[in-house]
Amino acid sequence: MRRSFWLFALLAAVGAMPGAEAQQPTMPTVGVELRGDTMVYRTVRVPDRRHGGLRGRAWAGYSHTPWTAEQKLFALSKFWMEVRRNFAYMDRFGVERWDSLYRAAILPAQQTRNDVEFYRLLEGLCAQLRNEQTFIRHSRNFPxxxxxxxxxxxxxxxxxxxxxxxxxxxxxxxxxxxxxxxxxxxxxxxxxxxxxxxxxxxxxxxxxxxxxxxxxxxxxxxxxxxxxxxxxxxxxxxxxxxxxxxxxxxxxxxxxxALPGRSWRELHEDFRVTWYPGDVACMKIGSFRPGRVFRAFHDAFPGIRDRARGLIIDLRWNERGSSRMAAEFLSHLTRDTVLYGAVWRTRVYDAALASWGSDATPADTVGNARVKLAYEHYNDAAFSDPVRSEYRFPRNREVLEVPTVILINDATGSAAECFLAIAASQPGMSTVGTATSGCAGTVAMYELLPGLQCGICTREVRFSDGKEFVGLGIAPDIEVEDTPADLLVGRDAALERALGLLGVPAE
Structure with a gap:
């Protein structure tokens, strides 16, 4: 116990050192310890940067200590609890099914031989939810x-x-x-x-x-x-x-x-504009994150607006960003001042309503909205009212309206799918490629143990007409698959099809 005290004191001291980015906001980090039959939680404030960095290093000394069976049980239980409470698609997955998987994992989790084995057990449990926005992450020292x-x-x-x-x-x-x-x-x-x-x-x-x-x-x-x-x-x-x-x-x-055009850097490039015959511009957008991608777009847009007679937007491998930023990009490709995106809702819970619904049966809910609501809260099936995403833009913004083809694949996800949800209502826009990843939503991050985190999808998202795409992907208007022969010779079949739709002859 004395050794644990000095370890926590050392970690706190490291967070206070000038070289440890002390100017950054601090974040509580929880340590777990079993005293007899009591689980004790201790919090140390350590420096944190939003996009990684110091948090893992600040806990580096701790992370060398293997997780105990009690800590594994705590992490498993916390993951089960947060998913049960927050996962947007729990009504489809089933609370009873999730509880059953948790119970089945309790003993195997405690019996795992090392941290990696336990981490992979959690990954397997999480994977059964079949949602890319719900995941397990680690920053432990098992490289x-x-x-x-x-x-x-x-x-x-x-x-x-x-x-x-x-x-x-x-x-x-x-x-x-x-x-x-x-x-x-x-x-x-x-x-x-x-x-x-x-x-x-x-x-x-x-x-x-x-x-x-x-x-x-x-x-x-x-x-x-x-x-x-x-x-x-x-x-x-x-x-x-x-x-x-x-x-x-x-x-x-x-x-x-690498195969022509298939290096990791090329596939994940932030922003690139390529010109083709007939003044067709191909705009590669690597993400919809605020910052350098958006600045690059704004710098390039005046030239594109003045010259382009056709436009290709390459959203393949665009997996991150903000739906608001996606709408901002699209606002420069239409004169509509109001853009309507996806419809979303999230799970809600009211303990008092749950208590009132504890004795209700499905038959009691028929024709009785109040009892139905209480019953839903008690059975973890209550949702917020659906909200339709709406984005408003000034009339005097710069706009380019030309025939547009959007390239997509199974690595097109998250905000890029929100972009497609908005673009679906725009005339003159079509899609080419393969179905998207089907993973739009909002992620809530939770720390299970120092060095072990989970992300949970908290918003159910649909097209504005109610059609589902999460878990299915958004199918293209024209499907074009890569083949090994195409890749060996550097042929981009989807791009070629898009150019053909815009009147650019094949070479």
Whole structure:
């Protein structure tokens, strides 16, 4: 106990040091300890930055201590409780089903042999909710990687038409394992068997996204873990490499070669404008976060407005941001001063109403709104009234109205899907690609233990006409799939189709 006291005192002192960004707002962090039959909670205020950074480092000393069985039970229970109370789609998933999964996990959670095993158990539990906006995260000191390996290897994988391809590799390893090579087995097991092991712990809203993310994490493991990977090169030759998970070396990021247009940096680029014949502009928007993306758009927009006769908006791999920012972008592509977006609602709870509904039966609710409301609160089924997102803009803003095609794929999500919900009512706009990720919503973050957090989707979102897309994805007007052959020659089939719709002849 005395050692724990000094540990907490040391952590508090670290947070007060001048070099620890003391000017940032502080955030309470909870430590958990079992005294006899009593769970004790202790709070230490440590520096925090909204987008990562100091919080994990401030707790670094603590995070080296493995979680105890009692702490694991607390984390599991808190996750169960917060999901039960806040998850927007609990009415569809089922409270009884969630309670049953929790009860089934209690003993296995306490019996996990280490922190990683417990973390993956929580991931598996969370994945059953089938919602990408509900997830488990850690900042513990068990370094894992799916991309970086010993001997200078950097390797990124992607799912293309049911094939697992190498999309990017270290430049000095490309002669051994060139981009476009297909992974055949991992540790002697077929790729599909390996993916079957990974997918059950992936939090995703659709099966397509779950598979994509499982491919990206197929080699995820602790530093020092070896893998024997067999592959088929583009020339048909087969070979095997040994990859050992290693810590990330930043200098390795800039020394890679990739399939044409498929490097991680290109796919996740913040903003880019490319011109095509006929004065067609293609505007790549990597996110709808406030800040540099929006500034880049405003800097480029006058030139686009003055020249463009057609417009392509590339929202592939746009997975983050604000729905308000998405509406702001779209407001410059229509003269409408009021834009209507998605309809949302969230779960609500009133303890007094719940107590009044505790003795009610479904039959009692028929024709009685007050009893029905009380019954819903008691049974965790009460929701706020639906709210239709509405955005107003001045008439004198700069606007470009031209035929517009929007490129989407299964990594188009969150605010980008809100963009599509607004664009659905706009004439002259169409979509090309594959169905989106189906994961719009608002996330509430909760700390389960120091170094262990969860995010929970708290808003149910639909199209303005009530049609659902969360868990399904938004289907394009014209579906265009990538093929391995297209990627090997650098062909972007969806972009080509979009250009064709805008009158640009194929090369």
């Amino acid at each position: 894992q990687t799916a991309v970086h390996f010993d001997d200078g290897w950097t390797l990124r994988l992607m799912d293309v038409g049911g094939h697992v391809l190498v999309s990017e590799v270290s430049r000095d390893k490309a002669a051994i394992l060139p981009p476009g090579s297909e992974i055949l087995t991992v540790d002697g097991r077929p790729v599909e068997a390996k993916l079957g092991e990974v997918m059950p712990r992936i939090s995703a809203s659709t099966d397509r996204v779950r598979r994509r993310m499982a491919v990206e994490e197929m080699l995820l493991d602790l530093v020092g873990t070896p893998h024997e990977v067999t592959f088929r090169r583009p020339d048909g030759a087969e070979a095997c490499v040994r990859l050992v998970n290693a810590r990330h070396a930043p200098e390795a990021d800039s020394a890679c070669v």
